Amino acid sequence: MKILIVEDETKISEYLRQGLSEAGFMVDLARNGLDGHHRAMTESYDLVILDVMLPRIDGWKILEAMRDAGNTVPVLFLTARDGVDDRVKGLELGADDYLIKPFAFAELLARVRTLLRRGAAPAIETSLIVADLELDLMRRRVTRAGQRISLTAKEFALLELLIRHQNEVLPRSLIASQVWDMNFDSNTNVIDVAIRRLRAKIDDAFERKLIHTVRGMGYMLESNDGT
Amino acid sequence: MRRPLSLALRLTLLFSISAAIAFSAFGWVIVQSTENHFKEQDGDELVVIADAVQAALLEIRTPQDITFLEPRFADILVGHHDASLYVAGPDGKALYASEGPDLSAVLRPVPNGSAANSVRAWNDADRSYRVLTESVYKRAETTSGPYAFAVAVPIDDHVRFLASFRRNLSLLIVGSIALMSLMGWIAVRQGHVPLHGIVEQIRHIRADELAVRLSPDDVPAELTELAISFNEMLERVDEAFHRLSDFNADIAHELRTPIANLMTQTEVGLSRARTADEYREILYSNMEEYQRMAQMVGDMLFLAQSDNRQQEGSIAEFELTNEFHDLFEFYEGWADECDVKLDLTGTAKTTGDRRMLRRALSNLLSNAIRHSPPGATIRVNLNVTETGETRISIANPGPTIPAEHLPRLFDRFYRIDRSRQQSDEGVGLGLAIVKSIVNAHDGRIDVVSDNGCTQFVITLPAHSVSDLSSE
Numbered sequence: 026m027k028i029l030i031v032e033d034e035t036k037i038s039e040y041l042r043q044g045l046s047e048a049g050f051m052v053d054l055a056r057n058g059l060d061g062h063h064r065a066m067t068e069s070y071d072l073v074i075l076d077v078m079l080p081r082i083d084g085w086k087i088l089e090a091m092r093d094a095g096n097t098v099p100v101l102f103l104t105a106r107d108g109v110d111d112r113v114k115g116l117e118l119g120a121d122d123y124l125i126k127p128f129a130f131a132e133l134l135a136r137v138r139t140l141l142r143r144g145a146a147p148a149i150e151t152s153l154i155v156a157d158l159e160l161d162l163m164r165r166r167v168t169r170a171g172q173r174i175s176l177t178a179k180e181f182a183l184l185e186l187l188i189r190h191q192n193e194v195l196p197r198s199l200i201a202s203q204v205w206d207m208n209f210d211s212n213t214n215v216i217d218v219a220i221r222r223l224r225a226k227i228d229d230a231f232e233r234k235l236i237h238t239v240r241g242m243g244y245m246l247e248s249n250d251g252t
Numbered sequence: 253m254r255r256p257l258s259l260a261l262r263l264t265l266l267f268s269i270s271a272a273i274a275f276s277a278f279g280w281v282i283v284q285s286t287e288n289h290f291k292e293q294d295g296d297e298l299v300v301i302a303d304a305v306q307a308a309l310l311e312i313r314t315p316q317d318i319t320f321l322e323p324r325f326a327d328i329l330v331g332h333h334d335a336s337l338y339v340a341g342p343d344g345k346a347l348y349a350s351e352g353p354d355l356s357a358v359l360r361p362v363p364n365g366s367a368a369n370s371v372r373a374w375n376d377a378d379r380s381y382r383v384l385t386e387s388v389y390k391r392a393e394t395t396s397g398p399y400a401f402a403v404a405v406p407i408d409d410h411v412r413f414l415a416s417f418r419r420n421l422s423l424l425i426v427g428s429i430a431l432m433s434l435m436g437w438i439a440v441r442q443g444h445v446p447l448h449g450i451v452e453q454i455r456h457i458r459a460d461e462l463a464v465r466l467s468p469d470d471v472p473a474e475l476t477e478l479a480i481s482f483n484e485m486l487e488r489v490d491e492a493f494h495r496l497s498d499f500n501a502d503i504a505h506e507l508r509t510p511i512a513n514l515m516t517q518t519e520v521g522l523s524r525a526r527t528a529d530e531y532r533e534i535l536y537s538n539m540e541e542y543q544r545m546a547q548m549v550g551d552m553l554f555l556a557q558s559d560n561r562q563q564e565g566s567i568a569e570f571e572l573t574n575e576f577h578d579l580f581e582f583y584e585g586w587a588d589e590c591d592v593k594l595d596l597t598g599t600a601k602t603t604g605d606r607r608m609l610r611r612a613l614s615n616l617l618s619n620a621i622r623h624s625p626p627g628a629t630i631r632v633n634l635n636v637t638e639t640g641e642t643r644i645s646i647a648n649p650g651p652t653i654p655a656e657h658l659p660r661l662f663d664r665f666y667r668i669d670r671s672r673q674q675s676d677e678g679v680g681l682g683l684a685i686v687k688s689i690v691n692a693h694d695g696r697i698d699v700v701s702d703n704g705c706t707q708f709v710i711t712l713p714a715h716s717v718s719d720l721s722s723e
Binding site: 241 | 542547549581585607615621
């Protein structure tokens with residue numbers, strides 16, 4: 026998977042490159058609008074991360090040029106201003122998602138993965154399986170090692186989210202927004218409590234733990250037997 | 253828009269116009285009554301003569317009698333200074349003509365019935381007269397046609413007197429109007445002196461002297477209101493100013509703590525070589541501080557935008573019951589662990605930005621859970637008042653908040669106990685955000701705390717979707 030980052034701030038762009046490379050992506054970095062425009066128009070990428078405040082050619086122009094040329098590659102734009110105009114403008118110009126600086130890297134990674142998945146044809150799934158845990162999506166049933174586990178609707182949704190993003194760190198804010206539609210920081214440990222309760226049901230009784238806490242960042246469901 | 257006329261000019265104009273109207277009316281009445289007086293006087297004199305002439309004419313029996321008339325007419329005129337008489341016979345020939353103007357011209361257009369016995373003005377050879385013409389019919393007379401006569405008195409003196417009277421009166425009136433205008437202007441200028449005094453006082457108030465107040469007792473009664481409302485405005489500005497500088501100090505203070513933590517940790521960490529685990533520990537700890545700062549900046553940005561009503565708004569009508577259902581679902585696990593129950597009664601709809609209101613309600617609910625003792629029940633009540641307002645009340649048992657803190661509870665970074673700063677309490681902007689969101693919806697929020705129960709009440713006006721989206 027090849028990603029183009031167009032970002033003029035040296036520190037952020039370096040860390041983005043490092044972080045995304047370590048997450049297994051091939052990353053190209055353009056440090057100004059002109060270079061970014063050129064690369065976006067001539068090379069082929071799976072995703073473009075675009076800062077909108079750029080010298081010479083701003084992010085909007087690049088996005089416009091790409092869409093005018095019929096380039097449908099997913100675009101995630103970064104904006105420092107928490108303004109209405111930016112978001113609306115970006116989405117109107119055909120961007121797929123946006124993040125407001127400062128953002129958590131885990132959040133960016135989760136969004137990048139979601140955008141990359143969006144391109145793939147959605148498989149009609151009836152169940153999700155991780156190790157010995159199975160989610161029956163049709164009947165909303167969960168079994169682990171053949172044992173039936175009863176979950177509430179929200180616990181089920183939380184587990185489904187974790188499994189769909191397995192091996193990805195999910196920040197608390199993303200979990201709150203995806204599972205409960207709470208799009209703000211609640212300043213509480215609601216998510217921690219919810220995860221603890223979910224763990225009590227699916228992990229506590231078993232030797233192998235699936236849900237892991239990534240300190241300072243969020244939670245992750247690990248499918249590969251790392252230990 | 254054109255600048256309105258100055259007050260001095262307005263008042264002076266008003267004075268002048270009213271003086272002009274009053275004096276002109278006064279002058280007109282005087283001139284009219286003087287004129288009428290003269291008219292009546294002349295008329296009376298003419299009627300006396302005319303009655304005598306008529307009586308003499310009626311006494312004529314034979315044509316010979318006519319010859320006796322001449323001395324009789326002369327007699328009649330005696331005592332009437334300057335009066336003239338002209339009498340014509342039925343044949344239209346002059347029977348008598350006194351000295352003075354030729355009155356035959358007055359009679360020539362044979363006066364018909366309506367013109368008879370009328371007093372009117374008449375001019376002859378630069379002189380003005382008032383004349384009375386009359387016809388006398390004699391039943392016994394065989395000859396056709398009436399006798400006719402005209403009496404005139406000169407009125408030149410009266411006319412002259414009236415002309416000069418009018419002139420003098422006009423001059424007097426114009427002079428008075430000018431005087432009144434001048435007086436008005438002076439009065440207005442004088443009246444504005446206290447205003448200039450206030451302006452001088454206000455001019456000297458600087459940003460660091462907002463505690464200065466105007467003294468309402470030292471200004472005229474009319475300006476007391478102005479002084480008082482200006483003082484009230486100063487009060488609000490002063491308060492906002494202090495709040496703002498407190499806010500600045502608070503931001504500095506709030507940022508100083510995490511920055512100090514970061515610096516110390518990093519410095520100590522770098523002071524000698526450490527194991528990877530130790531570095532990781534420092535980075536984790538730093539990240540917590542960063543997250544805290546990022547959240548604070550995000551909250552402050554949200555507040556700034558919400559205060560300026562710059563939030564993106566998807567305004568819609570929605571069920572608050574559903575909102576609380578979702579919020580309870582979100583918080584139930586945590587509430588459960590805190591051994592706090594959530595209870596919802598009533599239903600209500602409202603119109604507004606659902607995401608923003610959800611954030612406000614979530615902040616209140618999390619506060620309530622945080623401050624409730626174990627075993628408590630948080631009661632949420634929704635209802636619609638008779639006036640169509642939506643009331644959302646969130647009440648929780650818990651320590652009573654001292655009354656002096658209540659008004660400032662919604663201030664940014666305000667904490668009841670300044671020394672205490674719980675790590676899970678956020679950055680002290682939660683209630684400020686709630687108030688800001690409620691304000692953006694033209695609503696209000698009140699808080700009551702007594703007998704171990706704290707209750708927040710949000711009142712939202714009965715809006716239609718168009719009311720809010722047009723803002």
